[in-house]
Amino acid sequence: MSVSPWRGRDLGTRTVAYTERDAILYALAVGARASDLDLVYEEHLRVLPTFGLTLAQWAPDALGALGAFDVTTAVHGAQRLLVRGPLPRSGELTTHARVAEVWDKGSAAVFEVEVTSEYFVATWSLFAPGCGGFDGDRGPSAPARAEGAAARRLSVDTHHRQAALYRLLGDRHAMHMDPAAARAAGMPRPFLHGLCSLAATTLVLAPSLGAHPAELAELDARFAAPVFPGDRLDVTALPDGNGAVRFQAWAEGRTALSGGRARFRSAPPTGGHPTQEENPDA
Incomplete structure (x- = not known):
């Protein structure tokens, strides 16, 4: 080697x-x-x-x-x-x-x-x-997928201005803003920063476990496909014990985040009380 x-x-x-x-x-x-x-x-x-x-x-x-x-x-x-x-x-x-x-x-x-x-x-x-x-x-x-009868169904609604707003935090790669740069990168139009869609997902994962998003202790995920501003992310989350959850997310039917795992310090050991559908904006 x-x-x-x-x-x-x-x-x-x-x-x-x-x-x-x-x-x-x-x-x-x-x-x-x-x-x-x-x-x-x-x-x-x-x-x-x-x-x-x-x-x-x-x-x-x-x-x-x-x-x-x-x-x-x-x-x-x-x-x-x-x-x-x-x-x-x-x-x-x-x-x-x-x-x-x-x-x-x-x-x-x-x-x-x-x-x-x-x-x-x-x-x-x-x-x-x-x-x-x-x-x-x-x-x-690749890590295992988050599947099972106990998996929770969550959702994240992105908005059309989200990439334009997120880029002000420092990631100003043109492919997230300029249609020509996005096409040069093989995308049909500007797409959302992976770190933005990942952070947005933690905002719904935390309350599903009875935790606060500021208590995030560990996070790991792969970016499997682009998320475009305005897409809805459908998230499957499977509690993994000790305040942890394995997750994956789809954007308009595409697997966007795979092999995800998050752990929150403030989550109960059992991961809270599961529900089938949870959306903090509902």
Whole structure:
């Protein structure tokens, strides 16, 4: 087995400042309602853990800028997040990044960019066509699907302005806004950021377990197909014990999120009381 020369590459350290306004804008961008006062009102503010991912977006972008892959064809394949502690309402966040692993998928490679901070460890999996074939390890297989009689049915309604709003948090890749850039990336029109649809899903997963979304402790999911602004996400969630849930989501019949798992610190060990249909906007 060979090893990619990018494996272990240090991407440096960066310190980013943010305010309560940024944290509130983020919550609104991923679908928080005006009535969610502890997410959108500074008097009661709790910062969503996934907000930290917007502050660390520089790391996968930095790897692309170094020429590791073609930034016009590489896509965000999966995301992991381990929460070490709650983010302050405002302040500065220092993150350090490195290429933790490079998997050889034959015609493509998967770059795992790991970002560490005092408050979280986050890993971007970037699927890069044309970068494989170096006789390396293929990496782990896909996780099991969230299916079973006890699975809960949830829904997330995205809106047509959501990608335009979310990009203000730092991910300004043109394919999420510019129709021509989206077509160049093989999409019929601009599509929603994967991290936006994933964070929006955690907002409905948490209450289904009797938890608060700000108590997210772990998150892992693969981006299987694009979500377009205005799509409805149909989510299947299967409680997995100890405040955890396995999930997957469909957008207009397409599997959008697969192999998902989330765990919340405040969830009861049993995962709360299951229902067949749950929608916080109902």
